[in-house]
Amino acid sequence: xxxxxxxxxxxxxxxxxxxxxxxxxxxxxxxxxxxxxxxxxxxxxxxxxxxxxxxxxxxxxxxxxxxxxxxxxxxxxxxxxxxxxxxxxxxxxxxxxxxxxxxxxxxxxxxxxxxxxxxxxxxxxxxxxxxxxxxxxxxxxxxxxxxxxxxxxxxxxxxxxxxxxxxxxxxxxxxxxxxxxxxxxxxxxxxxxxxxxxxxxxxxxxxxxxxxxxxxxxxxxxxxxxxxxxxxxxxxxxxxxxxxxxxxxxxxxxxxxxxxxxxxxxxxxxxxxxxxxxxxxxxxxxxxxxxxxxxxxxxxxxxxxxxxxxxxxxxxxxxxxxxxxxxxxxxxxxxxxxxxxxxxxxxxxxxxxxxxxxxxxxxxxxxxxxxxxxxxxxxxxxxxxxxxxxxxxxxxxxxxxxxxxxxxxxxxxxxxxxxxxxxxxxxxxxxxxxxxxxxxxxxxxxxxxxxxxxxxxxxxxxxxx
Ligand code: AMP
Ligand code: ZN
Numbered sequence: 001x002x003x004x005x006x007x008x009x010x011x012x013x014x015x016x017x018x019x020x021x022x023x024x025x026x027x028x029x030x031x032x033x034x035x036x037x038x039x040x041x042x043x044x045x046x047x048x049x050x051x052x053x054x055x056x057x058x059x060x061x062x063x064x065x066x067x068x069x070x071x072x073x074x075x076x077x078x079x080x081x082x083x084x085x086x087x088x089x090x091x092x093x094x095x096x097x098x099x100x101x102x103x104x105x106x107x108x109x110x111x112x113x114x115x116x117x118x119x120x121x122x123x124x125x126x127x128x129x130x131x132x133x134x135x136x137x138x139x140x141x142x143x144x145x146x147x148x149x150x151x152x153x154x155x156x157x158x159x160x161x162x163x164x165x166x167x168x169x170x171x172x173x174x175x176x177x178x179x180x181x182x183x184x185x186x187x188x189x190x191x192x193x194x195x196x197x198x199x200x201x202x203x204x205x206x207x208x209x210x211x212x213x214x215x216x217x218x219x220x221x222x223x224x225x226x227x228x229x230x231x232x233x234x235x236x237x238x239x240x241x242x243x244x245x246x247x248x249x250x251x252x253x254x255x256x257x258x259x260x261x262x263x264x265x266x267x268x269x270x271x272x273x274x275x276x277x278x279x280x281x282x283x284x285x286x287x288x289x290x291x292x293x294x295x296x297x298x299x300x301x302x303x304x305x306x307x308x309x310x311x312x313x314x315x316x317x318x319x320x321x322x323x324x325x326x327x328x329x330x331x332x333x334x335x336x337x338x339x340x341x342x343x344x345x346x347x348x349x350x351x352x353x354x355x356x357x358x359x360x361x362x363x364x365x366x367x368x369x370x371x372x373x374x375x376x377x378x379x380x381x382x383x384x385x386x387x388x389x390x391x392x393x394x395x396x397x398x399x400x401x402x403x404x405x406x407x408x409x410x411x412x413x414x415x416x417x418x419x420x421x422x423x424x425x426x427x428x429x430x431x432x433x434x435x436x437x438x439x440x441x442x443x444x445x446x447x448x449x450x451x452x453x454x455x456x457x458x459x460x461x462x463x464x465x
Contacts, residue, residue: 003058003358005051005225006302008233008256009156013360018224019254023061025223026052027215027253029232030066030112032207033093034075038276039296039307040262040269042104044229046293047259047301047361049106051227053404054357065218066109067211068094071116071204076193086194087116100279103289104296105406113214115205121213122205123198126185128247130200138176141188141201147181150242156256157234183239185209208239212252215240221250227257230302231268259301264308282312291316294407301361318371323409325374326398328381331457332391339386346397349373353401370401415461419450426452427459 070090079089129135184206189195244252261268264275295315299305352369356362402408426441
């Protein structure tokens with residue numbers, strides 16, 4: 001089987017054929033670091049992460065780039081309000097963003113370029129556009145992309161450039177434009193804003209040019225997959241295509257991957273609507289980070305996904321079931337022979353999991369395959385049909401699929417030696433039917449944060465939350 005992905009440009013699901021055999025290059029529009037990101041932003045990033053993880057699981061070498069927009073109108077405004085520098089504000093929220101990424105189990109991208117560190121690359125691209133007649137300079141030193149010079153404009157968003165942006169409010173600082181549809185590549189200097197001295201004059205970059213310059217600096221042109229939220233199709237991605245293709249004459253991107261909205265209260269989660277929740281707020285309500293991740297990836301990435309107590313509870317109980325199974329498998333002891341049908345069960349699960357994800361990352365059947373397996377393994381543990389080696393095989397199998405899902409607990413939490421000693425002492429007490437000592441040791445362990453449970457397979461311990 002090959003992997004198929006929906007490509008917004010084609011408007012259809014297509015086979016993913018790497019531009020360079022075995023290697024897939026992916027760019028994701030990253031955060032604008034002017035405040036804490038909300039979990040809606042992270043849905044799009046979690047979908048991109050799932051794509052990267054699955055391609056790696058499938059044996060591809062993936063290079064993943066995600067930019068950090070650390071200069072922009074919103075950052076400048078916010079820094080001014082707070083009376084701190086743009087750099088201070090941006091680095092504060094960049095750190096918070098990275099910590100949230102780790103919390104949700106989103107792999108760190110291979111490169112996270114900052115816009116302010118790539119001004120020369122942006123300037124070079126703008127110079128090419130000026131030389132090719134695709135851009136012009138206005139009186140205040142701003143530079144605009146000339147839409148009328150690029151007949152292909154509108155292909156991604158399926159809009160007719162003739163009819164677009166008519167009546168759109170023209171920003172006060174953009175009155176010098178030849179045509180209301182044109183967009184800023186470079187903003188001329190303003191007294192109280194950061195600016196750079198460059199070959200195209202003093203000023204700062206527009207948002208769209210940042211992504212064109214940073215993606216191709218690290219991935220070349222064309223590269224395989226560009227990801228982002230569905231709201232970025234227009235104008236952001238349309239503008240990225242126009243700039244990159246007009247400057248170089250080459251295709252920009254082979255496949256456009258767009259994630260649907262996370263909704264809360266029936267509407268897109270958005271700062272402007274006020275229906276937002278940050279990662280920290282969700283965790284403060286007692287939801288585990290793994291349950292939050294599962295809630296964000298549990299539906300097909302292109303469909304709208306409702307976020308709220310119900311979806312978080314469903315995800316929490318699914319994560320608990322997985323944890324309980326892994327705990328039971330780790331504790332499983334028996335001298336039975338191997339279960340001859342286990343390889344078939346695992347093989348069928350893997351086939352269903354891969355068939356679903358090969359089909360445009362179809363998560364619902366992929367998760368159903370995993371949780372059907374959880375149920376079946378629990379049944380076999382209860383029926384004592386597995387061997388101890390089978391239990392180890394099942395754990396290894398689940399951990400292998402979890403390279404994609406990233407919802408299982410961190411592997412092998414080993415007890416500190418002195419606590420392990422207490423646990424061993426308690427096991428010996430129980431073997432000798434010394435229940436008083438066993439109870440006393442249970443209390444001693446509980447005081448040290450270790451909860452002990454007695455099962456058919458002996459003692460099982462977990463750390464108190
Ligand atoms: P913004 O902060 O609005 O620029 O968004 C940053 C990223 O998050 C973009 O890729 C957006 O498309 C994405 N995004 C914003 N809101 C949502 C949402 N409610 N659901 C999914 N993705 C979103
Ligand atoms: Zn972008």
